[in-house]
Amino acid sequence: MIKWLSISKTSYFRWIKQSLHPRPQSELEKALFQICQQSSYITTDGKRKRRLGYRVVHQKLIDLKFKINSKTVLKLMHQFGLLSQRIHHKPQYYYDLAVQKENNLKNLIQNNYHATRPFEKLCTDITYIPFGKNNQKLFVSAIMDLYNREIIGYNISKIADVDFVISTLKAISTLTNPCILHCDRASVYTSKRYQTELKANNLINSFSAKAMPTDNACMEPFWANMKRETIHYEKMQNLGEQQIIEIITDYIEYYNMYRKMKVLNYLSPKEFKTKNIN
Known part of the structure; x- marks a missing residue:
C-alpha cells in the first residue's frame, strides 16, 4: 500500500x-x-x-x-493523544554533610527555596545544548528569582568562561538590599573576578554541596523543562546557531509570561508577581 x-x-x-x-x-x-x-x-x-x-x-x-x-x-x-513528554529524573546521590563545609563554601539556602519578596533569593546555573553536524555546543547561563521563579537574566555563548557568567550577572540591575545568589561549585562561580562582581552588586554567594545537583533544585527542573518542551522535539543536527538562540529566547519569554506552575498556584511567573505585588 x-x-x-x-x-x-x-x-x-x-x-x-x-x-x-x-x-x-x-x-x-x-x-x-x-x-x-x-x-x-x-x-x-x-x-x-x-x-x-x-x-x-x-x-x-x-x-x-x-x-x-x-x-x-x-x-x-x-x-486524544495530547500527553506531553515525561521528564526522566536522574538518580539522586547524597553525600556526608561535612562535604558542604569544605573550602568554606557555605550553603545559605539549605533547600529552602521560598522567598517572601523579589530579589531576596536568586539562583543561577549553566547548561549546554548540542547542535549541528559537527558536535557544536551553545552554553546558556540564567538567573532565576525564587520569589516567582522568573528568569530575570540570561546569556548565550559558545564559551562558558568567567566573562560569560559575569555578563549574565550584569543583565540584572545593581541591588540596594543584600540578596542571596545560589549556585553550584563550578570554577567560574568560585573565581575571584566573579566574587568581586557579586560584592559590587550587593549579592551574597551561596553554594550547593559538591556533586549535589539537588541543592539547586529550581534551576535543574527549569533546564529539563526547557529542553523537554522545545529542543527534544527538534532534529538538532539540522539546526544552526541562530535557530538555537531563537528557540531559547522564545522559550524564556513564554516561560515568564505564560507557563503556569503548581508552586505558584498555577500562575505564570509574571502573573504571580502582578497579583501579589501592588
Missing part, C-alpha cells in the same frame, strides 16, 4: 497513529483540545508538539468553570 500511495513509511505510520485518536465531541473535550493546541510548541519544520502536563490543563479547565477531576483530564489527554 505504501508503494501504491507513493508515501514514506514515516508518514504512513504517523497517519495511522493519528487516526486511532477520536475527535473531541463535548464542550469539555473541545476546550481541553484547544488548551493543548494553543500551548503547543511548533518545531522548526512546522510540527506541533505538546508541552502541557495534565495538572496544568486541569487547572485551566477549572478556570473556565468546568467541573472535572484531574485524573479524568489525564485519561482524556491520553485518549
